[in-house]
Amino acid sequence: MIYADYNSTSLLDEEVKTYLTKRINEGIFSNPSSLHALGRHQKYIIENCRKVCAKSLGASPNQVIFTSGATESIAMIFNQFSQEKKEIISSEIEHNAVLENLKLLKKQGCNISYFDTHENGVVDLRKLKTQKIIDLACLMAVNNETGVIQSYLEFAKTCHSLNILSFVDLTQLIGKQKFVFESSNIDFACLSGHKLGALPGIGILLIKNPLELNSLIRGGKQEHGLRAGTENYIGIESLAIVMNNLDSLMKKYSNLENVTIEFEKKLKEKIPNIKIFGDESERVSGTTLFSIPGLMSQAIQIELESNGIFVSTSAACSDNEPETSHVLRAMNIDDKYGRGVIRLSLPPDENEYNQILEKIVSIYLKLSKIGNFFDNREIKL
Amino acid sequence: MIYADYNSTSLLDEEVKTYLTKRINEGIFSNPSSLHALGRHQKYIIENCRKVCAKSLGASPNQVIFTSGATESIAMIFNQFSQEKKEIISSEIEHNAVLENLKLLKKQGCNISYFDTHENGVVDLRKLKTQKIIDLACLMAVNNETGVIQSYLEFAKTCHSLNILSFVDLTQLIGKQKFVFESSNIDFACLSGHKLGALPGIGILLIKNPLELNSLIRGGKQEHGLRAGTENYIGIESLAIVMNNLDSLMKKYSNLENVTIEFEKKLKEKIPNIKIFGDESERVSGTTLFSIPGLMSQAIQIELESNGIFVSTSAACSDNEPETSHVLRAMNIDDKYGRGVIRLSLPPDENEYNQILEKIVSIYLKLSKIGNFFDNREIKL
Numbered sequence: 001m002i003y004a005d006y007n008s009t010s011l012l013d014e015e016v017k018t019y020l021t022k023r024i025n026e027g028i029f030s031n032p033s034s035l036h037a038l039g040r041h042q043k044y045i046i047e048n049c050r051k052v053c054a055k056s057l058g059a060s061p062n063q064v065i066f067t068s069g070a071t072e073s074i075a076m077i078f079n080q081f082s083q084e085k086k087e088i089i090s091s092e093i094e095h096n097a098v099l100e101n102l103k104l105l106k107k108q109g110c111n112i113s114y115f116d117t118h119e120n121g122v123v124d125l126r127k128l129k130t131q132k133i134i135d136l137a138c139l140m141a142v143n144n145e146t147g148v149i150q151s152y153l154e155f156a157k158t159c160h161s162l163n164i165l166s167f168v169d170l171t172q173l174i175g176k177q178k179f180v181f182e183s184s185n186i187d188f189a190c191l192s193g194h195k196l197g198a199l200p201g202i203g204i205l206l207i208k209n210p211l212e213l214n215s216l217i218r219g220g221k222q223e224h225g226l227r228a229g230t231e232n233y234i235g236i237e238s239l240a241i242v243m244n245n246l247d248s249l250m251k252k253y254s255n256l257e258n259v260t261i262e263f264e265k266k267l268k269e270k271i272p273n274i275k276i277f278g279d280e281s282e283r284v285s286g287t288t289l290f291s292i293p294g295l296m297s298q299a300i301q302i303e304l305e306s307n308g309i310f311v312s313t314s315a316a317c318s319d320n321e322p323e324t325s326h327v328l329r330a331m332n333i334d335d336k337y338g339r340g341v342i343r344l345s346l347p348p349d350e351n352e353y354n355q356i357l358e359k360i361v362s363i364y365l366k367l368s369k370i371g372n373f374f375d376n377r378e379i380k381l
Numbered sequence: 382m383i384y385a386d387y388n389s390t391s392l393l394d395e396e397v398k399t400y401l402t403k404r405i406n407e408g409i410f411s412n413p414s415s416l417h418a419l420g421r422h423q424k425y426i427i428e429n430c431r432k433v434c435a436k437s438l439g440a441s442p443n444q445v446i447f448t449s450g451a452t453e454s455i456a457m458i459f460n461q462f463s464q465e466k467k468e469i470i471s472s473e474i475e476h477n478a479v480l481e482n483l484k485l486l487k488k489q490g491c492n493i494s495y496f497d498t499h500e501n502g503v504v505d506l507r508k509l510k511t512q513k514i515i516d517l518a519c520l521m522a523v524n525n526e527t528g529v530i531q532s533y534l535e536f537a538k539t540c541h542s543l544n545i546l547s548f549v550d551l552t553q554l555i556g557k558q559k560f561v562f563e564s565s566n567i568d569f570a571c572l573s574g575h576k577l578g579a580l581p582g583i584g585i586l587l588i589k590n591p592l593e594l595n596s597l598i599r600g601g602k603q604e605h606g607l608r609a610g611t612e613n614y615i616g617i618e619s620l621a622i623v624m625n626n627l628d629s630l631m632k633k634y635s636n637l638e639n640v641t642i643e644f645e646k647k648l649k650e651k652i653p654n655i656k657i658f659g660d661e662s663e664r665v666s667g668t669t670l671f672s673i674p675g676l677m678s679q680a681i682q683i684e685l686e687s688n689g690i691f692v693s694t695s696a697a698c699s700d701n702e703p704e705t706s707h708v709l710r711a712m713n714i715d716d717k718y719g720r721g722v723i724r725l726s727l728p729p730d731e732n733e734y735n736q737i738l739e740k741i742v743s744i745y746l747k748l749s750k751i752g753n754f755f756d757n758r759e760i761k762l
Contacts, residue, residue, distance in 0.1 A: 003419070008412035009611065017405055024393065024401050029581075031389035036682065036691040038384070068449040068582065068598075071610030075598045097600025097609060104599065194611055200410075201449065201582050201613025216597065217449075217456045218485065219478025228478060229452030230390065230575055232582025232616075301417065310417040 002309045002352045006195075007144050007172060007287060007345035013197030015245065016238045020199075023237065032231050033220065046233055049240035053204060056243040058180030062210055065223050066236050069203035070171045071097040073190035076205055076216045076227070077167055078105060081136060086110045089131060090138035091123040091150075092330035095169060098138055099326070115139075117330040121148035121278035125155055134164045141173035145327045145343060146278040147287030149177070153184060160185040170206075171195055175246060175348075176253045176284040181206050193239040196249070202235030252348035256285040263353040264288055270361045275337050277328065286346045291337040295367050300342050303363040309356060312343045383690045383733045387576075388525050388553060388668060388726035394578030396626065397619045401580075404618065413612050414601065427614055430621035434585060437624040439561030443591055446604050447617050450584035451552045452478040454571035457586055457597045457608070458548050459486060462517060466490045470512060471519035472504040472531070473497075473711035476550060479519055480707070496520075498711040502529035502659035506536055515545045522554035526708045526724060527659040528668025530558070534565060541566040551587075552576055556627060556729075557634045557665040562587050574620040577630070583616030633729035638666040644734040645669055651742045656718050658709065667727045672718040676748050681723050684744040690737060693724045 003011060030038035032046055047061070054061040067073045078101040081088065090102055092114045106112045113131065116124045121143060128137060137159050141152040152168045159166035167188040173179060174191045181189065189206040193199060205227075207213055213226050220228035242249070264276055267290065277289040292300070297313035304311055324338025344356065384392060411419035413427055428442070435442040448454045459482040462469065471483055473495045487493045494512065497505045502524060509518060518540050522533040533549045540547035548569040554560060555572045562570065570587040574580060586608075588594055594607050601609035623630070645657055648671065658670040673681070678694035685692055705719025725737065 003411075005412065005415055005417065005420075008415050008420070009410060012405065012410045020405050021402055024398055024405075029390060029393045029575075030384075030691075031386065031575075034386055034389050034691075034693055035679075036386065036686055036693070038691050039386075039389070068453070068613065069610045071600050072449070072598050074600065095600065100599040100609070192611065194410075194412075199613075199615055200611055201616050217453050218481040219452050219455065219476065228481070229450045230573065230581055232449065232580075232613075234580055235582050235613075235616075298416075305417055310411075310415075310419050312415055312417070 002356060004309060004311045004344045004346050004352075004356065006347055007147075007343065008312055009194050009200070010197045011347065012199070013238075013242050013245075016197060016199070016241050019241055020234070020238060023234070032233060033222065042233055046231055046236055049236045052240040053243045056246045057174075057204075057206060058182045058184075059206055060182075062224060063181065063206055063208065065205040065207060065210070065213075065226050066231060066239075067190075067203050067205050067227055068201055068232065069194070070095075070169065070190040070192040071203075072216070073203055073205035074098055074101060074169070076213070077188045077190070078102075079216045080214055081105060081110060082108055084110075086135040087113075087131075087133045088136045088138070089113045089115065089127060089134050091115045091117060091140065093117050093121070093123065093143050093145075093327045094138060094140050095144060095171070096326075098140075098169065102138075117332075119331050119333070120281045121146040121327075121331055122281050123150050125151065125158070128155070128158050128162065128164070134162070136165045136167060138167045138169070140169035140171070141179075142171075142176070142284050143278075143327060144172045145325060145341075146281075146289045146331075147172070147283040147345075148278040148281045149173075149283060152186075156185040159187075172284065175242075175249045176286070178250060181208075193235065193242065196239075196242045196246075198239040198242045199235045202232055202239050204239070249348060253285050256346070256348055256351075259351055259353055260285045260288065263357060266357055267360065270357070271364050277331070277333070277341075286348060288344045290342055290344075291340040292364055293336050293340065295340050295364070297339065297341050299367055300340070300360075300363055303367065304342075304359060307359050309359055312345070313341055383736060385690060385692045385725045385727050385733075385737065387728055388528075388724065389693055390575050390581070391578045392728065393580070394619075394623050394626075397578060397580070397622050400622055401615070401619060404615070413614060414603065423614055427612055427617055430617045433621040434624045437627045438555075438585075438587060439563045439565075440587055441563075443605060444562065444587055444589065446586040446588060446591070446594075446607050447612060447620075448571075448584050448586050448608055449582055449613065450575070451476075451550065451571045451573040452584075453597070454584055454586035455479055455482060455550070457594070458569045458571070459483075460597045461595055462486060462491060463489055466492070467516040468492045468494075468512075468514045469517045469519070470494045470496065470508060470515050472521065474502070474504065474524050474526075474708045475519060475521050476525060476552070477707075479521075479550065483519075498713075500712050500714070501662045502527040502708075502712055503662050504531050506532065506539070509536070509539050509543065509545070515543070517546045517548060519548045519550070521550040521552070522560075523552075523557070523665050524659075524708060525553050526706060526722075527662075527670050527712075528553070528664040528726075529659040529662045530554070530664060533567075537566040540568075553665065553668075556623075556630045557667070559631060562589075574616065574623065577620075577623045577627075579620040579623045580616045583613055583620050585620070630729060634666050637727070637729055637732075640732055640734055641666045641669065644738060647738055648741065651738070652745050658712070658714070658718075658722075667729060669725045671723055671725075672721040673745055674717050674721065676721050676745070678720065678722050680748055681721070681741075681744055684748065685723075685740060688740050690740055693726070694722060
């Protein structure tokens with residue numbers, strides 16, 4: 001089996017496996033808010049995990065809020081702006097968790113505008129300087145579909161100089177590139193543990209000024225009173241383990257860089273009409289989003305799957321939509337490419353590219369013989 | 382070690398331990414929203430878990446929404462009422478997760494009123510019929526401190542007949558008493574998995590009409606589009622295991638009933654001035670909240686702890702407050718009792734009452750000799 005859907009969810013980290021096996025069978029389960037020794041011990045472990053995560057992210061421990069994942073973190077951020085008529089600008093290639101909140105804020109009377117996106121997947125940030133009033137600006141550091149790295153540091157620096165609050169979604173960056181919150185000028189950021197090999201159901205909200213946060217989930221003093229509810233301490237511990245190994249993970253992804261480039265070069269040689277999205281932009285290694293005109297995503301996906309290779313047709317969260325994704329639409333990608341998209345997102349320490357290359361080429365040859373799928377017929381939506 | 386703080390958090394269920402050990406080491410981790418076979422498999426498991434939980438709670442699967450815990454479920458419920466000037470009535474003995482939301486809604490312009498509570502811990506529901514307009518009424522089924530069972534079914538029936546939406550917090554009821562959502566007339570209910578031996582970080586929102594729910598956490602189609610974010614499927618699986626064994630858990634708690642009664646009887650014989658809160662009310666078995674005038678909670682707790690017995694001084698979430706809890710204040714309990722409270726909450730299948738009895742009596746004799754702690758001095762707050 002080749003699992004090439006890491007941008008959706010990473011397989012569970014091996015060190016986390018070992019830790020959890022022992023933890024579950026021998027460790028203590030107790031409420032971190034209980035005053036007795038078991039509770040205090042659990043509370044101590046959580047605070048220790050917070051320090052580990054903070055150190056890995058270049059933040060202070062009090063700037064790290066544990067949540068159930070990036071989606072909750074995002075909801076917390078936008079909750080700050082729900083009661084007022086705010087001016088918010090965002091890219092159009094953000095995750096749906098961001099876009100859906102923006103739709104709601106628009107309904108509630110906020111004014112929402114969007115940056116343009118170039119065909120190479122890079123967001124054009126010029127509106128930051130030309131638009132008169134902006135309260136909050138949103139940009140993902142790395143796009144989950146294309147892997148294109150945005151100039152999020154320049155973005156945050158500009159926001160800071162213009163007195164605009166900035167939110168950067170780090171979900172696809174962490175583990176692949178070094179990040180230092182303290183020097184980043186970013187006000188709000190988020191990430192999800194399950195993208196890094198931690199358990200699902202745990203994530204982080206990074207916030208520059210934690211005292212200014214309004215809670216979304218209230219009722220207890222957990223997380224400095226900013227996120228109530230008994231802590232998911234098993235999730236937190238699993239996250240701290242992967243965050244503690246972040247340097248080694250980044251090194252592995254860095255080593256994968258040339259392999260990715262070589263793979264894509266060969267792919268283009270073998271399939272001349274293939275389109276690799278964002279291939280001329282700076283991207284994280286391991287992610288390749290491509291389309292072969294005439295071949296539909298599902299057909300390629302099923303063929304790959306029958307060969308034990310698991311890929312995504314776009315983002316997992318919108319996998320059910322047989323349409324050009326909102327990311328590719330923002331990049332002005334024609335439907336003839338957009339409906340035939342396959343995303344490979346590989347683990348850092350395995351080199352299964354040769355096998356994947358071989359299979360894609362043979363599938364291409366096979367499906368091309370059967371005929372074009374959507375070039376020859378009208379697609380009714 | 383005797384862990385007598387189950388109302389804060391249960392120890393991890395033995396069957397969950399066995400399951401997770403295998404699951405973590407041999408199972409598949411994949412995004413349930415991914416369209417490939419691994420993702421579809423994970424999605425299938427979640428829906429199967431939903432059916433198991435729904436069956437145990439007498440609900441339809443579409444009425445079961447997985448959340449990160451009761452506190453998030455509660456925030457989702459009150460989020461329905463945040464945009465309008467609603468009339469809400471609640472008991473004063475609710476969990477802080479409820480009370481904090483009510484405070485916020487009051488700030489936002491809702492009108493909040495409260496039922497009275499009798500000294501025996503039972504909420505007086507008469508205002509339901511005398512108050513003119515009520516949009517939402519809130520009542521916990523079982524109080525977490527006293528273990529007193531409220532007449533939540535009568536409450537929900539009355540609400541239904543008066544066209545009032547009802548919210549019942551089931552957190553301390555499930556596992557101890559049979560519950561059937563379908564016939565309960567309840568509109569909203571919640572529970573937390575970690576109180577039942579599942580992992581922390583997973584819970585349920587039960588909702589009669591799921592189509593009428595506004596999301597709190599948006600951006601994906603998870604949980605029928607009502608709660609976005611990659612599912613905490615490991616937590617969900619652990620919850621389904623304990624929910625599947627709910628009948629056996631309830632049977633054990635039922636068997637504990639006479640043991641609890643006998644224990645409390647002996648406690649009163651040995652310590653004549655002891656006060657057991659709600660002792661004349663219907664309570665769940667396993668929970669005993671008591672106070673010995675003149676002895677402070679912390680002193681008893683530390684003595685018990687040095688004997689390997691772990692108890693709470695009140696609810697875990699307010700353990701840090703050396704004050705009479707809001708629950709006991711609502712019951713009109715004098716500070717001379719309120720500041721000396723110890724809560725025992727025991728597991729269903731272990732009978733460690735004799736050992737606990739012996740220790741409490743010897744601690745009582747020891748501390749009484751040292752002298753009264755707070756009767757003789759002014760406490761400055």
